Amino acid sequence: MNHLREMLKVYFIMGSTNCFKDPREVLAESIDGGITMFQFREKGDGALTGVEKFNLAKDLQSLCRKNQIPFIVNDDIELALALDADGVHIGQEDEPASVVREKIGNKILGVSVHSMEEALAALKDGADYFGIGPVFPTKTKKDAKPSRGTTLIEELRRKGYSTPIVGIGGITTENASTVMAAGANGISVISAISHASSPYEAAKILRKRVESVEKVI
Numbered sequence: 001m002n003h004l005r006e007m008l009k010v011y012f013i014m015g016s017t018n019c020f021k022d023p024r025e026v027l028a029e030s031i032d033g034g035i036t037m038f039q040f041r042e043k044g045d046g047a048l049t050g051v052e053k054f055n056l057a058k059d060l061q062s063l064c065r066k067n068q069i070p071f072i073v074n075d076d077i078e079l080a081l082a083l084d085a086d087g088v089h090i091g092q093e094d095e096p097a098s099v100v101r102e103k104i105g106n107k108i109l110g111v112s113v114h115s116m117e118e119a120l121a122a123l124k125d126g127a128d129y130f131g132i133g134p135v136f137p138t139k140t141k142k143d144a145k146p147s148r149g150t151t152l153i154e155e156l157r158r159k160g161y162s163t164p165i166v167g168i169g170g171i172t173t174e175n176a177s178t179v180m181a182a183g184a185n186g187i188s189v190i191s192a193i194s195h196a197s198s199p200y201e202a203a204k205i206l207r208k209r210v211e212s213v214e215k216v217i
């Protein structure tokens with residue numbers, strides 16, 4: 001899936017609780033700046049539910065569609081199916097990846113992994129890409145594990161696994177290149193774009209940083 005590698009380059013994740021202004025505006029600006037994939041992650045204190053969540057997801061998906069940006073849903077398989085999203089991203093605490101794979105057919109399936117064991121299990125269950133983090137300390141996810149740098153990304157590459165990987169957690173315009181150099185195909189960020197005074201500029205700089213690192217995988 002070489003195409004997926006391209007799509008993972010600048011993977012913007014957010015929901016309404018991550019934004020200081022209308023999420024539609026934030027997403028539109030980030031798309032103009034050059035994000036390559038989007039994940040709707042409506043979580044945390046004050047997160048929307050029910051019809052409000054559905055309507056926001058629909059609006060964000062339609063922005064993505066207009067701009068040929070893949071639209072991925074975090075955790076909520078029913079929402080992903082109802083919207084006919086391009087894919088789903090799940091963590092270790094969600095339904096097993098094998099069950100999710102059955103439900104979503106050939107949609108994109110991303111799985112967050114934190115160890116070699118989790119990575120191998122996710123591969124067996126049909127994951128298309130791994131989210132590996134937190135690479136750096138993050139304040140965005142309250143229950144994030146301690147940051148571990150790029151060790152797991154490097155280990156997977158050293159052992160010859162070519163599965164597409166995005167790093168996540170505390171990634172900024174300053175440190176994005178480090179993650180790419182370790183063997184990731186892209187970076188996923190929430191606050192580096194959603195909290196930026198200009199999501200457009202932030203996305204543009206992140207894209208530049210990611211593309212300035214020569215990829216071997």
Ligand code: 3NM
Nearest residue numbers: 133134138140169170189190191
């Ligand atoms: N998952 P920011 S860290 C959603 O380690 C998420 O699996 C993580 O937000 C993991 O880019 C994280 O603002 C938060 O640090 C990322």
